Amino acid sequence: MDRNVTILYLVNGEKKGKGFWKIGTSKNQNPLDDNKFFIECYRKELIGQEACKSVMKAIALNITSLVKECRQDGYLISDSEEGISYEIPLVVLESIYDFWLDLYRDHSLFNKVYRLLTTRRHLVFKELLEKKILIGFSAKWMYELEKLHSFRPPSSHSINFPQPMWYQEEERCSKN
Numbered sequence: 261m262d263r264n265v266t267i268l269y270l271v272n273g274e275k276k277g278k279g280f281w282k283i284g285t286s287k288n289q290n291p292l293d294d295n296k297f298f299i300e301c302y303r304k305e306l307i308g309q310e311a312c313k314s315v316m317k318a319i320a321l322n323i324t325s326l327v328k329e330c331r332q333d334g335y336l337i338s339d340s341e342e343g344i345s346y347e348i349p350l351v352v353l354e355s356i357y358d359f360w361l362d363l364y365r366d367h368s369l370f371n372k373v374y375r376l377l378t379t380r381r382h383l384v385f386k387e388l389l390e391k392k393i394l395i396g397f398s399a400k401w402m403y404e405l406e407k408l409h410s411f412r413p414p415s416s417h418s419i420n421f422p423q424p425m426w427y428q429e430e431e432r433c434s435k436n
Contacts, residue, residue, distance in 0.1 A: 264308060264309055265306055265307065265308055265309065266285045266286070266287065266306075266307060266308070266309050266312040267285065267286040267287070267288065267289065267291055267304055267305070267306055268283075268284075268285055268303075268304075268305045268307055268312050268315060268316065268361070269282075269283070269284060269285070269286060269291035269301055269303060269304045269305075270282070270283050270301070270302045270303035270304075270353060270354065270357050271284075271291055271292065271298045271299070271300060271301045271302065272298070272299050272300050272302070272346075272350075273295065273297040273298040273299050273342070273343065274297060274299060275297045275341060275342050276341070278340065278341065278346070279346040280340040280341070280342050280343035280344060280345070280346055281340075281343050281344040281345075281346065281348065281350070281353055282295075282298070282342065282343035282344065283316070283319055283320075283323075283343075283344070283353065283357060284316075285312055285316065291304060297342065302350060302354065303354065303357050303358075305361055307361075307364075311364055314364065314370065314374075315360050315361055315364050317374075318360040318363075318370075318374050318377065319356055319357060319360050321374075321377055321378065322356050322359075322360065322377060322405075322408055322409075323344060323348070323353070323356060325377070325380065325381060325409060326348070326352075326356075326408070326409050326411060327345070327348070329409055330411070330412055330413065333412060335412055335413045336413075337413065347413055348411070349411070352411045355407075355408060356408055359404070359408060372397070372401070373401045373404075373405070376398065376401055376402060376405060377405055380402070380405060
């Protein structure tokens, strides 16, 4: 294989009885050969090194933002010792992987949408989209980014409700 190309992959694995997802790069034709804990490969794409770095950076930021927003909304997403938590479904990771890989085919568009993703960390685009403040290019691509961030775990076991502010007060009163 040419030294200037890399395999971008999405695999699952298991280590110490815990499952994980991994999006990474490899020089091997079969990414499963890179790590004895890898079980199955779901996506594998041969791309240039520079493209791979850019796509990986966008995917990582997208997943980090998604997990952060889930946690801010009160959902518990555990950290994985290696890779990405199994609590993020495969279909969500495949969507993020495919979105950024497909988008990179138009490098200029990729860079513009990536800048929107980085801007998204500082503004609440969901509200801007609902109020129809964004129009044209920004609205179209922010809507696509919002879809990539729409996953939330099932609420039956994942929501971590904070204690009400009077809880500690009641506890102190009952001790007296």
